[in-house]
Amino acid sequence: MDTELAEEQEYLRAARKTLTQMLDHARHRVATGETIAGDGYTAEVLGRLLRSRAKELAEEPDGPLFFGRLRFGPDAGDHADQQYYLGRRRIGLGAEMPLVIDWRAPVSSRFYRATATDPMGVQVRRRYGWSTSPAELTGYEDEHITSGLPSRYLTEEIERPRVGPMRDIVATIQADQDQLVRADLTTSTCVQGGPGTGKTAVGLHRVAYLLYAYRERLRRDSVLVLGPNPAFLRYISAVLPTLGEVEVEQGTLDDLLDSVPVRATDAAAAAAVKHDVRMAKVLRRALYGRIRPPAEPITIADGSYRWRVPEEYLARLVVSVRREAPTYGLGRERLRARVVGLVQRQAERRVGALSAAWTQRIGRSKPVKDLLEHCWPRVRPVDLVAELLTDSDAMSAAADGILTPAEQNAIGRRVKNRWTLADALLVDEVAGLIDHPPGYTHIVVDEAQDLSPMQCRAIARRCRYGSLTVLGDVAQGTTPWAAGSWPEQLGHLGQPDASVTPLTTGFRVPxxxxxxxxxxxxxxxxxxxxxxxxxxxxxxxxxxxxxxxxxxxxxxxxxxxxxxxxxxxxxxxxxxxxxxxxxxxxxxxxxxxxxxxxxxxxxxxxxxxxxxxxxxxxxxxxxxxxxxxxxxxxxxxxxxxxxxxx
The missing domain is CATH 3.40.50.300 (P-loop containing nucleotide triphosphate hydrolases)
Structure with a gap:
């Protein structure tokens, strides 16, 4: 064993030497790469990518470079009689066989999933013991897969004292966790996990895996990690950088809802109403209630011509656009385009084909603008919500049959600009009805059981064409509107068909x-x-x-x-x-x-x-x-x- 340990330590030295060469190469590319780009924009983008790569390689260069090794038997197909070292990142130069493969590589899944009943071609799974500051290899333990005996090193790693921020779990991922981590990008999933089952770690490692497996599709800011509060985000902030991912956006839902300055706090009764999903119906009615039929025909001067559109034609356009149920902002522009289309057909019968500049001029003409402001007026979300909360008549018209009079009174107020966190949700809801907000390809939502229906809707709007990883524990719901079940909560999040996977083994809490x-x-x-x-x-x-x-x-x-x-x-x-x-x-x-x-x-x-x-x-x-x-x-x-x- 002493001889083999010495060989492993020599392998570690070789891996560290290679990592140093990789870092030197990355820094050299940073120094020279920006100067070879053909234009300023390309230089900026290339420089950012190169600096990101250099920063990634520089993270914890003296830390453990590998945590496990796989040795395959002769019946392992393409991996027959091969062995691979697994680490947090790939260590190797060029196209040669790397000294350490990334834990996210396809073959690495066998380290986590091989069992006595399904060894997956693995003969021996080796785990390593390390000292700290600096990390030195102190020992190893071989698990002969078919024996099924528990690992001492695995147990020690799980029970190691927690000091400082949250650590990654690449050395201790279990089979059920690994399946969740490696789920396809298009798959939305909900992880119901009690205390210490690793659901948060699963969500973060899923982000790292997706960025590895779908690097080209997940460009910068395409992945978002939402936590319940800043303290939690500080606690988990080190996990993704240690896994080599240094540019993932992390924040709270309140960070996304920055449309109004929050200077007040709701009473409990008002907060309960504002977080209720019925408020979405109230706001939609208030917004789309501003759409009206035309009051008169329009006449547009065009040089020596006058183009007239009858009132009944305009009324049919308003009805047809409304029936198509577009976002409010798109509906307004769609109405503009169709009015211009009616005028254009008249004009082309008289003067022939018309240019794009002509259609733009007609669309910006005063008669068309006046028509739009009457039939489909421009709306600022903050103005609509402020009016609704301070004008009892406006509230009554929008909330009739949806909220009780007592509930309407609970959320009413006299001061327009005393915004609360729940008001920011209402403004965001209206903004989402007017135009879709920028979205993310994938969002991880932690402590999701505590989200209100209106908070869920704010997240769903930002993930209309993406996928979600929803993490939480119904037993830990502490807000007044906490979810009683996952199916209803997933419906509010826009993912009613997402599967719910329970994690039932606790690795953290004794x-x-x-x-x-x-x-x-x-x-x-x-x-x-x-x-x-x-x-x-x-x-x-x-x-x-x-x-x-x-x-x-x-x-x-x-x-x-x-x-x-x-x-x-x-x-x-x-x-x-x-x-x-x-x-x-x-x-x-x-x-x-x-x-x-x-x-x-x-x-x-x-x-x-x-x-x-x-x-x-x-x-x-x-x-x-x-x-x-x-x-x-x-x-x-x-x-x-x-x-x-x-």
Whole structure:
């Protein structure tokens, strides 16, 4: 084994040397590539591509260059008797056989999917052990596929302490996760996964795979990752760069809805109405209710000619365009074109063929403009929404039979420019009715169970001709409008036929933590089975809550890894101030409302009863809080625990 380990270490040195040569070559191309382009635009595009490639290669050059090796048997077809090293990126010069193949290459799927019952031609799957800072190869473990024995290195990697941002999972992807990662670009899928099942990692690795497999189709800004809040996005921000993808757009839904300055907050009753899917009908009625029949014929002066279009002809055009149900903006332009077409047919009977310049001039003439403003007026989304919210008569006309009078009153207000986040959704809905927004080829939506129907519609508008990866857990729904089931939510997202795939093996949360948290579940979802038997749960009752939290944190500091102190939002500032005396950067105080998607080796959950009482779905919020622990959980309380916890 010592001899073979030395050979593996020599292979590592050769791979590092090749990677250095690749980086030098990329930097040389950056230095020379921009100067050989034929024009300024080409030079800019080429330079950006070359710099991106150089940056990609420079990411973690001293990190582990490979995490596994496949050795095939004689019956493996094209791969018979071959062996391949797998890493986060391809390492090789030119067209020669690479020293390390990309984990996204087709043959790499066998590393994740080969089993004792279906070895897929693989004889031996080797995993490697690494030290850190810098990464050095310390050992290896061979899995003889037909034996079916578990891997020690796999278990150690899964249970390794969590410090810093989220890591990739290329070394530990499981077969069911790999199938989701490698799904076709045209496939929309929903991943229902309990805590620690890796659904977020699956979504991010799917992005990396799609950018590898469909590089030419997925140009810059064609892929979007949507997270629930900025803290979550910061946590996952390092995953894609470590996988070699450095130019993927990541943001929150609020980042997309920047049409109005948000300076106010809705009351709960108003927010509930504005997020309700019925608001889409109200807004459509308000917008298309502005379309009117013509009041009179039009006459257009054209040199010595006068072209007249009768009122009844114009009325038929308005009706026919409306019946075709185009977007509002397209309908207006379609009406303009058809009016011009009627005039053009008259003119050509008298003067013959006419030029494109003539049709443009007629389309911009005052009679045509006046007709459009009367029949199909130009509308600014902010103006329509402002009128609807501040004019009770306009609201009544648009919402009659859709919203109750009480609901109409709940969203009405006196001030036009006091915009809220929910108002931004309404403005976006109207903007989408007028013209389709720029779209994405693929969107990953995390924590999708918390989206309202109107938020789902905003995402669907940006993915009309693309696909979605929807990630979430119905059991972790915490918003007032959280989804009760996936089929309805997928319908709002514009993907009613998307399949729902459950992930039921938890790799992050120990069984002891899940056992406690599962007592809070009151929804019908597949239960998560933990892969991990380590970890523990400790409940501490104390008369002095703050002192108990400080004591729990000091005890937690004896262990390796990150520490998250999660408390009801109202107490977060007070708890954080008390922990300044601890003075350790591993300790983070998090309001419960921002904990979703995060993970810590050690969680101190502060006063569960306060977390439950803070909001209507407080029990779901507590479930989220408890399952942020990936090794140890301390529950510190002075009040009685919620009844479900026993």
């Amino acid at each position: 069984a002891a933590v899940l056992e406690l948290a599962d007592r809070l579940l009151d929804v019908d979802v597949p239960r998560t089975r933990s892969y991990r038997t380590d970890g523990w749960v400790n409940c501490r009752h104390t008369d002095d809550l703050i002192a108990g939290v400080v004591s729990a944190v000091r005890d937690a500091l004896r262990y390796e890894g990150s520490i998250g102190v999660i408390t009801a939002d109202a107490a977060a500032e007070r708890v954080s101030a008390a922990l300044t005396s601890v003075g350790d950067p591993r300790v983070n105080t998090i309001p419960a409302s921002l904990a979703k998607g995060l993970e810590y080796d050690h969680v101190v959950a502060v006063e569960p009863a306060d977390i439950v009482d803070a909001e209507p779905r407080g029990t779901n919020r507590l479930y989220v809080v408890l399952t942020r622990a990936v090794s140890r959980l301390d529950v510190v309380h002075s009040r009685p625990l919620p009844a479900a916890l026993g």
